[in-house]
Amino acid sequence: MNFVALVLVPATIAQQPAKSAAAPQQLPEIQQMLSRGQLKEAESKLTALAAQHPEPPGTERLLGTIAYQRNDFAAADAAFGRAIAQDRDDLQSVQMRGVTLYRMGKAAEAIPLLERSNTTIAAANSDSTYVLAVCYMDVKRYDDARRIFAKQYKLPANSPGAYLFLARMLLRRNYPVESAQMAEKALALDPRLPLAHLLLGQIALSKSEQDEAVTQFEAERKINPMDGEVYERLGDAYMRASRLEEAQQALDCAVLLEPNATGPYILLGQVLLKREDPATALNYLVRAEKMDPGNHLTHLLLGQAYRAAGRKEDATREYKAAEALNNSAGDQN
8 A cells, every 4th residue: 555645644634723712822833843853852842731631622732743743653552542532522633543543453443533533524635535435445444445436536436437446445445355356346237338347357367267367458448548547568478478479579560559558668679589589679678778767577587688789888888787676675675
């Protein structure tokens, strides 16, 4: 899952004081400090406020926000819990405690909090709506997740599109079996629904079921003949099934439809190397390298093509470039 959006939630909430009680005069200043990333300074001021009796409303919520931004989810959960105990109507704290519990891997505990806050402040913050739908998926409440996604994307809840959207989200969450089931339900409702066969083909390809993948991608091509990704996936499936001539034909179509995508060029290079045509493979791989010089696989295939063409120095250069990029990626991980 992509957590970029989730990290933005506290910053949004930090600008929204609890509605049920007046915030002290210091809080707007502290909120500005948070927006500038001055967490240590803001925490110092909030700690002083927390020591007062009674504690000013909103203090614990902002302390929870700081802990969340530091990925200290246990501390964030405790702070948001104290904020809710002080003010049950502090829906921002309710929402953020739900998001925090989700980040702690406690989807079932997060759901009641997210359901409560989602009904009132979802329009102001769609991140928690997405998190609620993800929590539903994680506890296998798929119908509830589908209704959330359908509402967010303005689809009828029982429509083929809603089932297919849920299928895509389930695959993103690494639930391929459930994803395939939802895609098949979508096709049962609309046998000519675009992108459903594409998703089923991707699932089959991930399981090395090349023949099933070819069947699904060919079905998608009949429904959606102008989508370059379909031909790219079909070419990949043909190549894995050792149907190299058909793979080359499909990838030629992908290049014509998506001339700025590197994937078809790289796959064409692979296919042509398998067909023992390194000279033509180089044409496509050099183009791919110019479009995306940081792709490790492109340099590796270039090395193989140059070696097959008898250009040893060029092959060595490309192998070294591939190794350097691979090492760099390993260091970042």
